Amino acid sequence: MSKPVVAIVGRPNVGKSTLFNMIAGERISIVKDTPGVTRDRIYADVSWLNYSFTIMDTGGIEPVTKNQMLKDMREQALMAIEMADVVMFVVDVKQGVTDADFKVADMLRKANKRIVLVVNKVDNFEKYMPDVYEFYNLGIGEPFPVSSTSKLGIGDMLDEVTAFFTSDTEINEDERPRVAIVGKPNVGKSSIINKILGENRLIVSDIAGTTRDAVDTSVKWQDREYVFIDTAGLRRKNKIKEEIERYSILRTVSAVERADVVVLVIDATEGVTEQDAKIAGIAHDRGRGIIIAVNKWDAVEKNNNSVKEYTKKIRNVLSFMQYAEIIFISAKTGQRISKLFDKLDIVIQNHSLRIATGVLNEILTEAVALQQPPSDKGRQLKIYYITQVSVGPPTFIIFVNDKKLMHFSYTRYIENKIREAFGFVGTPLKFIVREKRND
Numbered sequence: 001m002s003k004p005v006v007a008i009v010g011r012p013n014v015g016k017s018t019l020f021n022m023i024a025g026e027r028i029s030i031v032k033d034t035p036g037v038t039r040d041r042i043y044a045d046v047s048w049l050n051y052s053f054t055i056m057d058t059g060g061i062e063p064v065t066k067n068q069m070l071k072d073m074r075e076q077a078l079m080a081i082e083m084a085d086v087v088m089f090v091v092d093v094k095q096g097v098t099d100a101d102f103k104v105a106d107m108l109r110k111a112n113k114r115i116v117l118v119v120n121k122v123d124n125f126e127k128y129m130p131d132v133y134e135f136y137n138l139g140i141g142e143p144f145p146v147s148s149t150s151k152l153g154i155g156d157m158l159d160e161v162t163a164f165f166t167s168d169t170e171i172n173e174d175e176r177p178r179v180a181i182v183g184k185p186n187v188g189k190s191s192i193i194n195k196i197l198g199e200n201r202l203i204v205s206d207i208a209g210t211t212r213d214a215v216d217t218s219v220k221w222q223d224r225e226y227v228f229i230d231t232a233g234l235r236r237k238n239k240i241k242e243e244i245e246r247y248s249i250l251r252t253v254s255a256v257e258r259a260d261v262v263v264l265v266i267d268a269t270e271g272v273t274e275q276d277a278k279i280a281g282i283a284h285d286r287g288r289g290i291i292i293a294v295n296k297w298d299a300v301e302k303n304n305n306s307v308k309e310y311t312k313k314i315r316n317v318l319s320f321m322q323y324a325e326i327i328f329i330s331a332k333t334g335q336r337i338s339k340l341f342d343k344l345d346i347v348i349q350n351h352s353l354r355i356a357t358g359v360l361n362e363i364l365t366e367a368v369a370l371q372q373p374p375s376d377k378g379r380q381l382k383i384y385y386i387t388q389v390s391v392g393p394p395t396f397i398i399f400v401n402d403k404k405l406m407h408f409s410y411t412r413y414i415e416n417k418i419r420e421a422f423g424f425v426g427t428p429l430k431f432i433v434r435e436k437r438n439d
Contacts, residue, residue, distance in 0.1 A: 003045065003257060004053040004165050007084035009108075011100050012060025014092040015120040019148035020044075020057035023158070051162040054254070056080050061104050078107070086114045086164045088157075089140065093119045093128050097137055105138040114164040118157055119143045123150055176218075177348050180229040180259035182252055182283070184275055187267040188295040191331035192340075193217055193228050221341045229255045256282050260392065261289035261347050261426070263340070268296045268310070268328070272317045280318050287393035289347040289427045290324040293340065298330040323419070325426040347426030352391045355422060360386050360396070367417040374407050381405035384436050386414075393428045399436040406433045 008016045024044035046055050058080045081087055089108060091101050108115050119135050122128045122145035135143040144160060146153035181189045196219055217228045256262055262283035266272055283290055292314060300306065311326055318324065325343045329336045364386050373381035382401040389395050398414070400406055411431050418429065 003254075004051075004085040005056065005083055005254070006053055006086045006088060006161055007056045007058060007080040008088045008090060009058050009061060009081060009104070010090035011092075011098070011104065012062065014060070014090045014095070015148050016060070016090050017057055019088075019090060019118070019120060019146070020055060022148050022151060022154065023055055048158045048162055051165055053085075053162070053165065056084065061107070062100065081108065081111050081113060084113060086116060086161055087111075088116050088118050088161065090118045090120050091135060091138075091143075093122050093131050093135075093145070096131065097134050101135075101138060105140050108140060115140050116157065116160050116164075117141050117143045119145045120148055122152065123147045125152070176225045176227050177261065177344070178227045178229060178259045179344060180252075180255040180262045180283075180288075181265060182256065182262055182279055183265035184267070184273070184279070187265045187270075188331045189265050192263075192265065192293070192295065192329070192337070193219075195331045195334055195337050196221075196228070196340075224345075226341075226344070229259060252279075253282060256286055256288060259288055260351060261291060261344055263291045263293050263344075264324075265293050265295050266314070268294045268300045272314045274317075277317055280321060280324075284321050284428055287428055287430060289351040289393075290321055291340070291343050291347055291426060292318070292324050292326045294326065294328045295331055297328040298333050298335060321428070323424065323426060323428060343426070350424050351393060351427040353394060353422065353424065353427075354391060355388050355394075355418075357385070357387045360388060360418070363417055363421050364414065367414055371410075371413060374405060374410055376405055379405060381410070389432075393430050394424060395430040395432065397432045397434055399434055401435065403433040403435050 008020055010016055024046055044055055046053060087108060089104065091097070117135060117138065117140055119132045122132060125145060129145065132143050132145045144153060144157045146157050148154075181192060183189055197217065219226045219228050264276065264280050264283065266276055280290065280292075294310065294314075307328060310328070314326060315322060325347055327336060327340060327343050329340065331337070364383065368383060373383055375381060379402065384399040384401070386396055386398045389397055396418075398406070398411070411433070415429055415431065418424070
């Protein structure tokens with residue numbers, strides 16, 4: 001299930017990036033006292049109380065301008081508004097209500113989005129509150145006074161934002177497995193889905209960036225239904241030319257969060273790249289099942305060792321996900337496309353596999369007997385027991401006497417022993433180490 005998305009919009013130089021950085025907890029956006037500094041959309045995953053959501057910073061909206069850069073920034077912000085569940089409309093109390101604010105307010109009303117009106121730069125509530133009330137004239141609700149530099153009023157503002165996170169901002173629960181197709185531009189993501197469907201439902205072009213939105217497509221294969229999510233390709237930042245393509249990353253992240261399994265499509269003619277690793281990392285960090293589909297395999301000159309050698313290269317570059325399933329396909333010829341569903345079913349099953357606590361602890365006991373836990377300065381790590389607490393990905397808690405003694409290499413050793421016993425092919429495993437105190 002994807003997180004709600006909150007977009008910060010407003011005129012240039014009202015403090016949007018400063019507010020974004022304060023909420024995100026780190027300096028992500030460039031903050032400078034010059035209109036138009038924030039040209040590309042920047043996002044961060046944040047939490048407030050019991051809520052998690054994705055927040056987007058945008059360039060300033062100039063409702064009327066002949067400047068091409070400002071036009072691009074306006075289009076960017078409009079896309080952010082379209083994507084968002086909640087919009088934070090930021091205005092400047094020291095500049096007062098401007099004609100441009102009224103025009104932006106009209107744009108937001110037409111977008112029919114949930115809006116939180118944020119009056120920024122209110123460094124002194126007693127001094128500026130009469131000016132805050134003027135913003136009621138925008139006709140889009142109660143103005144919330146804040147100071148992003150002094151961190152005043154932020155809690156009340158975020159309470160209002162998260163109050164909109166109701167069930168209708170979430171995707172309806174669906175028993176069908178969700179499969180996100182991700183990868184760099186022009187590796188054949190849409191072609192794979194079109195081959196499965198037997199029709200050209202998605203636009204296929206050799207122009208990178210053709211698919212800009214995440215598109216859900218229902219697929220039935222041998223009496224089982226799946227939902228395939230096609231996404232815009234991720235590309236290196238220095239190769240982004242169109243402002244509109246900057247939103248591809250966020251759409252891909254959202255698609256991955258909605259998926260059970262991610263199919264990372266690699267171009268066989270290019271080989272596995274650093275950018276492929278970055279894309280894979282998005283799925284790995286979010287605990288999704290992984291299949292690496294090497295597309296355009298028909299276009300590669302092969303010998304008896306081609307598959308083995310190519311697999312070794314993938315494992316070397318994507319060393320952090322040795323568990324990933326790999327399949328060599330061709331969307332053009334249909335080679336092994338049907339086998340993709342066999343891989344999907346295996347990964348889906350492993351992603352939701354539960355192991356009984358008793359069986360887990362038998363494996364743990366054997367592992368400890370074969371390799372003693374580490375010690376430090378005469379203090380020995382003691383592992384009491386292990387239990388599985390959730391699936392998707394399978395998550396385990398290991399109870400120990402001192403978690404500082406639990407070196408990551410020993411956690412990896414226990415993971416390998418569990419994988420030897422149960423496979424868990426195609427899915428990451430998550431381990432949480434906790435101290436068990438003997439009162």
